[in-house]
Amino acid sequence: MKKRDDFTKRKNIGMKYVLLLGALLLATVLLSNLVRGQETLYCAEKTISGVKCINVPLDEVNTNFRYDRTSCESTTYCSTGTCVNTATGECLPSSQSACDPSQGGYFYDKSKDDVPQCQQGCCILGDQTNFVERNRCDTLGKDLGVTPAFRSDVKDEITCLSLSSPDAKGACTFDKEEGRTCNFGTRSECQDASGEFHEGFLCSAPELGTICAKTQRTTCVLGKNEVYFVDSCGNLANVYDANKVDDVAYWSYVPGVQGVEVNEGDNKGNIGSKIYGSCDYLSGSTCGSGDAKYGNYICSDLRCPASDPLSGGKLRQQGEEWCSEPLKNFETAKPGDESYLLSCFNGEIQYELCDYSRNKLCLEDEETGHAGCVVNRWLDCTEQTTTKDCLNSDERDCKVVGGSSVAFLRTQYGTEKKLTDSTGEKITAACVPRYTPGFKFWDPENTLLDTGEETPMSICEFSSVVCRVPYTQSVIGITDWRVTPDDACVQTCQSVEGWSDDECYKACTPVCLEQLDHKNSGADINKSWAESYQNLCVSLGDCGVSSNYLGKSGYNAWNDLFSGEQIHWDTLPNGDGRTAVQKTSTTSSSSSTGGSSSSDSTTSGDGEASIYDEQSNAN
Amino acid sequence: MNEDGEKKRLNWNSRGQITIFIIIAIVIVGVAVLIYFLSSNTITSTNSGLDTNNPNGFVQTCLQDEIQNTIDTVSSQGGSMNPEHYFTYNDIPIEYLCYTNENYKTCSVQQPLLKQHIELEIKAEINDEVASCFDALRKSYENKGYTVQIQTGTTKVELLPKRVATTMSYTLTVTKSNTERYDSFNIVLNNNLYELVSIANSIVEWEATVGDADPSLYMSLYPDLRVQKNLRDDGTRIYVLTDRNTEDKFQFASRSVVFPPGY
Numbered sequence: 001m002k003k004r005d006d007f008t009k010r011k012n013i014g015m016k017y018v019l020l021l022g023a024l025l026l027a028t029v030l031l032s033n034l035v036r037g038q039e040t041l042y043c044a045e046k047t048i049s050g051v052k053c054i055n056v057p058l059d060e061v062n063t064n065f066r067y068d069r070t071s072c073e074s075t076t077y078c079s080t081g082t083c084v085n086t087a088t089g090e091c092l093p094s095s096q097s098a099c100d101p102s103q104g105g106y107f108y109d110k111s112k113d114d115v116p117q118c119q120q121g122c123c124i125l126g127d128q129t130n131f132v133e134r135n136r137c138d139t140l141g142k143d144l145g146v147t148p149a150f151r152s153d154v155k156d157e158i159t160c161l162s163l164s165s166p167d168a169k170g171a172c173t174f175d176k177e178e179g180r181t182c183n184f185g186t187r188s189e190c191q192d193a194s195g196e197f198h199e200g201f202l203c204s205a206p207e208l209g210t211i212c213a214k215t216q217r218t219t220c221v222l223g224k225n226e227v228y229f230v231d232s233c234g235n236l237a238n239v240y241d242a243n244k245v246d247d248v249a250y251w252s253y254v255p256g257v258q259g260v261e262v263n264e265g266d267n268k269g270n271i272g273s274k275i276y277g278s279c280d281y282l283s284g285s286t287c288g289s290g291d292a293k294y295g296n297y298i299c300s301d302l303r304c305p306a307s308d309p310l311s312g313g314k315l316r317q318q319g320e321e322w323c324s325e326p327l328k329n330f331e332t333a334k335p336g337d338e339s340y341l342l343s344c345f346n347g348e349i350q351y352e353l354c355d356y357s358r359n360k361l362c363l364e365d366e367e368t369g370h371a372g373c374v375v376n377r378w379l380d381c382t383e384q385t386t387t388k389d390c391l392n393s394d395e396r397d398c399k400v401v402g403g404s405s406v407a408f409l410r411t412q413y414g415t416e417k418k419l420t421d422s423t424g425e426k427i428t429a430a431c432v433p434r435y436t437p438g439f440k441f442w443d444p445e446n447t448l449l450d451t452g453e454e455t456p457m458s459i460c461e462f463s464s465v466v467c468r469v470p471y472t473q474s475v476i477g478i479t480d481w482r483v484t485p486d487d488a489c490v491q492t493c494q495s496v497e498g499w500s501d502d503e504c505y506k507a508c509t510p511v512c513l514e515q516l517d518h519k520n521s522g523a524d525i526n527k528s529w530a531e532s533y534q535n536l537c538v539s540l541g542d543c544g545v546s547s548n549y550l551g552k553s554g555y556n557a558w559n560d561l562f563s564g565e566q567i568h569w570d571t572l573p574n575g576d577g578r579t580a581v582q583k584t585s586t587t588s589s590s591s592s593t594g595g596s597s598s599s600d601s602t603t604s605g606d607g608e609a610s611i612y613d614e615q616s617n618a619n
Numbered sequence: 620m621n622e623d624g625e626k627k628r629l630n631w632n633s634r635g636q637i638t639i640f641i642i643i644a645i646v647i648v649g650v651a652v653l654i655y656f657l658s659s660n661t662i663t664s665t666n667s668g669l670d671t672n673n674p675n676g677f678v679q680t681c682l683q684d685e686i687q688n689t690i691d692t693v694s695s696q697g698g699s700m701n702p703e704h705y706f707t708y709n710d711i712p713i714e715y716l717c718y719t720n721e722n723y724k725t726c727s728v729q730q731p732l733l734k735q736h737i738e739l740e741i742k743a744e745i746n747d748e749v750a751s752c753f754d755a756l757r758k759s760y761e762n763k764g765y766t767v768q769i770q771t772g773t774t775k776v777e778l779l780p781k782r783v784a785t786t787m788s789y790t791l792t793v794t795k796s797n798t799e800r801y802d803s804f805n806i807v808l809n810n811n812l813y814e815l816v817s818i819a820n821s822i823v824e825w826e827a828t829v830g831d832a833d834p835s836l837y838m839s840l841y842p843d844l845r846v847q848k849n850l851r852d853d854g855t856r857i858y859v860l861t862d863r864n865t866e867d868k869f870q871f872a873s874r875s876v877v878f879p880p881g882y
Contacts, residue, residue, distance in 0.1 A: 049703070049704050050703025050704035051704045051715070051720070051729070054719065054720050054721075054727060055720075078727075083728070087732075087734065088734055088817075090820055092731040092827070093728055093828060098727075098728060098730070098731050099731055103736065103739070104732060104735055105731060105732050143813075157840065223843075286842065319839055321835060343834070343835050343838075345838045346842070346863060350834070350845075350847060352834070352849075353849075354850075356852050356880070357879070360878065437880075438880065439880045440880045
């Protein structure tokens with residue numbers, strides 16, 4: 001028993017040293033952050049590491065370039081405007097210094113929307129359309145060797161795509177010794193080749209009398225999705241349709257002429273069809289090798305099979321997006337849980353991590369088959385004072401956790417600040433992130449240094465609380481010991497909140513301990529109080545007692561979260577029966593938190609227990 | 620005696636046959652070795668040879684591997700041969716085309732004139748090799764008895780639709796029985812860098828204005844394009860653009876609107 005007491009004492013002393021070290025570390029980090037925060041920043045036209053136009057400390061500035069002790073937005077050389085690339089016609093947001101005139105840059109000190117030549121529209125280039133700037137359209141026309149047409153009235157890319165209208169095509173014939181040859185193409189191509197153009201005709205049209213005849217051969221065309229018939233001269237004919245392999249009209253005219261039309265088949269891209277070659281990329285098919293009724297090409301399947309381990313066991317459509325896990329799973333996210341966005345294109349499943357720290361999560365709309373990474377709006381949860389604001393899903397992603405309060409909202413007089421519920425009543429609860437954010441639990445030191453004033457460690461600290469419990473016995477030895485509110489707390493409560501005696505008495509009465517009649521053997525911990533704080537811990541982030549995403553337990557046990565004296569530790573839920581110590585007339589219990597998974601820096605808050613030791617008794 | 624003489628004669632005959640076989644074998648091996656050396660000399664002379672009517676072919680053979688390797692390197696490193704500010708990904712330094720060192724803020728475009736930048740990077744990298752190739756061209760003509768005059772000119776690299784064109788405005792004048800003059804040398808390599816750079820610019824614009832581009836949108840609009848986005852733990856995103864038909868690739872880094880762990 002004595003050994004156990006010694007062990008407990010040594011453990012407590014050790015714990016205090018750890019806490020002290022933790023506090024020192026925290027102080028150092030906060031101080032360094034403070035110092036860094038006060039460090040003077042300069043706008044550097046170029047840094048030593050080669051970055052253009054960012055705000056950095058003087059020792060990172062490349063002093064061979066311009067720099068000023070001000071933010072980049074305030075300088076002429078680094079303020080953002082629009083850089084027009086005179087060679088390509090492209091417009092990009094850029095700083096003046098990056099828009100080098102010697103390389104063809106022209107800088108405008110205004111946004112792209114306010115630069116006339118940067119207004120986007122539909123650029124029609126023969127068979128193609130591009131939604132680009134006017135100057136870019138001219139350049140594209142020059143590069144592609146076609147005369148562009150620019151439609152400034154078209155304001156979006158989809159409409160622009162629909163305007164794609166190929167130049168009129170037809171048969172271009174040449175009379176030669178071996179007979180009448182033919183090439184299928186546009187009028188201008190035919191004129192350039194000094195041929196005779198027959199608009200709307202295919203080379204295999206009998207009435208043209210060419211040497212080209214219909215065949216049973218097909219082919220794929222680069223840049224197009226459909227399967228095409230090919231005539232005996234190798235010219236493209238119409239889209240493959242096995243029912244029209246001998247149809248003279250179908251081998252004579254392009255669609256829209258003399259009643260010729262392309263049969264769209266199942267209107268779903270004709271995936272795997274042996275009959276129809278009208279494939280559709282957006283429906284999930286494109287021309288590819290396969291056994292058709294005629295020829296060796298079919299509309300191949302671009303969908304992603306259910307057998308793919310990333311498909312989630314479902315056949316995924318071309319362009320379909322989905323999430324690795326439903327959003328609701330992240331309400332109880334564990335260290336290491338990550339949200340991925342997956343998509344299916346061209347038979348391949350690609351995936352993209354939304355965020356390492358769950359600051360972005362994948363949100364899926366199963367009806368539309370679309371998903372995306374959305375911001376986890378948890379940052380201001382702990383600042384909310386009403387449940388209505390807390391649960392306003394238009395503004396934030398938060399939830400109410402009952403039975404506990406976030407420590408930094410505790411009022412100066414010691415009572416816990418409470419949320420106001422929908423009836424206007426104050427409740428003991430905290431507004432916390434609905435989808436638990438994550439920290440760099442694997443690298444706590446860097447996390448501390450990386451994040452400026454607030455750190456994951458300090459976030460876990462939000463749920464730390466010191467519960468100071470004065471208690472009295474009205475008649476010594478006869479009446480029960482009972483928890484008593486601190487007089488100063490009650491007085492301050494009344495002056496600050498203007499509440500009644502009863503309200504402040506209730507507000508200032510600690511609830512963390514109970515069964516105080518066991519004066520000499522320790523007070524019991526209020527189980528629901530302890531559980532609510534553990535619940536609060538894990539809701540705030542990678543804090544408290546938890547296992548990681550693989551189910552491996554973290555370093556923290558329940559006992560690590562609570563410290564104090566004169567506590568009956570076997571009443572701690574999930575505790576391991578920590579040895580009770582002798583009670584004095586005042587007891588305190590501290591709930592603290594820390595990284596829950598891979599870090600052993602979990603004891604920073606425990607030091608607070610010592611601050612409140614040895615409070616005065618009432619008797 | 621007769622038997623002995625017969626035996627001796629047979630013995631001498633068989634020895635003579637063996638000698639003949641050995642001589643034949645030596646001759647065969649010698650001929651084989653001669654053929655080998657002759658043929659290898661022929662190959663060597665073909666490799667270093669010059670079609671005097673087509674000096675452009677010589678220059679193309681001499682430079683195209685260098686140009687192709689440079690294009691591949693530049694494409695994998697965000698458009699720069701020696702990236703200044705980069706993220707190392709798969710042991711490759713990838714230039715940031717858009718960057719901010721702050722959290723929650725959109726990035727600042729680092730290379731708004733990307734196409735010209737790449738053209739200049741390729742040109743700078745191949746310049747020495749261009750000089751060497753024209754030097755080799757001069758020697759090849761001289762070895763064939765020509766008088767050669769080369770006037771050094773400029774080299775221009777252009778990214779164009781589906782190709783990269785290198786034009787060397789060197790003037791070559793060769794004289795033997797008559798004088799031939801060549802004013803320009805061109806090398807055209809099939810490559811989709813022009814298209815990929817255009818997509819990269821669009822993604823960079825998105826990163827600079829909104830903060831996080833959507834690969835699916837690009838893949839819906841451009842069936843032959845694969846866009847991969849890899850997030851790194853400091854918030855850097857590596858974009859890898861690949862042409863599905865040619866497997867031409869362009870990759871670059873961006874850091875924009877970064878949400879740090881915790882607050």
